[in-house]
Amino acid sequence: MSAPTTLPAPSTQEELNPFAIAQAQFHAAVRYLPDLEPGLIEFLVRPERLITVEFPIETADGRVQNFVGHRVLHSSIRGPGKGGIRFHPDVTADEVRALAAWMTWKCAVVDVPFGGAKGGVCCDPSELTESDLRRITRRFVSQLGDALGPFVDVPAPDVNTNARTMAWVYDTYAMMHPGENNLPVVTGKPVDMGGSLGRAEATGRGVLFACQRALARGVVDGLDSLDGATVAVQGFGNVGATAARLFAEAGARVVAISDVTGGRYNPDGIDIDAALALRDATGFVDGLEDTEPISNDDLLALDVDVLVPAALENQIRADNVDSVRARFVVEGANGPTTPAADRALFERGVPVLPDILCNAGGVTVSYYEWVQNHENEQWDEDTVNAKLLAKMDRATDAVLDAQARINGGLDGLERQRAERGLNGQPLAPVDLRTAAYVLAVGRVAGVALQRGIWP
Ligand SMILES: NC(=O)C1=CN([C@@H]2O[C@H](COP(=O)(O)OP(=O)(O)OC[C@H]3O[C@@H](n4cnc5c(N)ncnc54)[C@H](O)[C@@H]3O)[C@@H](O)[C@H]2O)C=CC1
Ligand SMILES: O=C(O)CCC(=O)C(=O)O
Secondary structure: OOOOOOOOOOOOOOOOOHHHHHHHHHHHHHOOOOOOOHHHHHHHHOOOEEEEEEEEEEOOOOOEEEEEEEEEEEEOOOOOEEEEEEEEOOOOHHHHHHHHHHHHHHHHHOOOOOOEEEEEEEOOHHHOOHHHHHHHHHHHHHHHHHHOEOOOEEEEEOOOOOHHHHHHHHHHHHHHOOOOOOHHHOOOOOHHHOOOOOHHHHHHHHHHHHHHHHHHOOOOOOOOOOOOOEEEEEOOOHHHHHHHHHHHHOOOEEEEEEEOOEEEEOOOOOOHHHHHHHHHHHOOOOOOOOOEEEOHHHHHOOOOOEEEEOOOOOOEOOOOHHHOOOOEEEOOOOOOEOHHHHHHHHHOOOOEEOHHHHOOHHHHHHHHHHHHHHHOOOOOHHHHHHHHHHHHHHHHHHHHHHHHHHHHOHHHHHHHHHHOOOOOOOOOOOOHHHHHHHHHHHHHHHHHHHHOOOO
């Protein structure tokens, strides 16, 4: 084949592939870690393992349908892989690669002894029955075989999966490993079969704790607490609905909520208990009394103190970031803000509390569940929540301190880079995401070196 005579026109489209974004975020951070060797950097950014399985299921409508699922172990350097399983029609191998990498950095930011993993099955739960979902779960887990295990890779809930799904994961794995304590193979289980008290709310609660700590530390000028703050929450599932309820209980005025069908708005504040009751009865917030409809796009553009994206990736992008008027973006979802949007918000002085810190409450309490399962114990909910608060405070402090340290020490870093002949683009002040990555990548690389994984 002959070489093209003209180069293709550069694309003006923003890169929205989640794994490309995860890699870009990582590479932005390693520029501030001048001691890392190029080979180690390459090893850290790539996943250790990707398993793709394909299986047929006889669905309740009598058809036989094929489903594809992926499980990625991004890193086992700091411990067993850890991360949720998602059921969604947009699941791809690259999305799961990204989600698994984010788990590695998240576990390092909150300092729980896990690596990063994630799983996803490409399916549309809105078109499947409960028994279809049970069969999909069981086939997926049995095909993954010993790629899962209490000391290997430990799943948990994510989008469109929940405690019931995790019970099926447990049961399938336990059938393959009779006579063992299999409880720690999966977290987010129902409480009466080894689940931890507080896990169901842990991600939303962690979002609240991280947000409160960051506000108390002065991250947003003139806003030091949630008392009276206006809040908009995109996504009303496990993370978004819990966050909305807890933010309201903490004194905030939640003026907008949304789900996949669209949003609801009331400038005087939404009755979150009524929204939860409607969601539990119908599945959605559509038609909520005493509110008006609002689109998901308009919700993201509301003039609020705090915006909590808690649905999916790529919600705040180059093409809509200019419309975002919130003073603080607090990421409940994984990957809701693209790098271009991050840059624009940073330049405008709008801080983004990054996913790998902000939504780490879920995996933190998953770790507590795993410990309880190994010790055959059940901690009370106050104990779990108190430990979670301490963890989120420490992690938030560590990220804010890392940002201050990096931005205060740029001269030294520049000098080190110049001395090593690594001079490239000048180092610029970092946002909270890059600071969190610097902290996380430094911790994972440190363990890789101590273990002799990287010589
Ligand atoms: N469940 C967990 O413990 C954790 C979840 N996350 C992340 O939080 C996010 C939400 O997860 P969950 O709450 O568990 O899922 P979920 O399935 O419980 O809820 C998802 C919510 O988002 C809504 N949604 C879906 N597509 C939407 C769209 N295009 N626009 C607006 N809303 C939309 C759904 O209707 C639903 O209300 C995901 O990014 C997930 O990876 C992060 C950490 C832990
Ligand atoms: O609880 C866990 O183990 C993982 C939760 C998760 O998937 C996430 O934090 O994105």
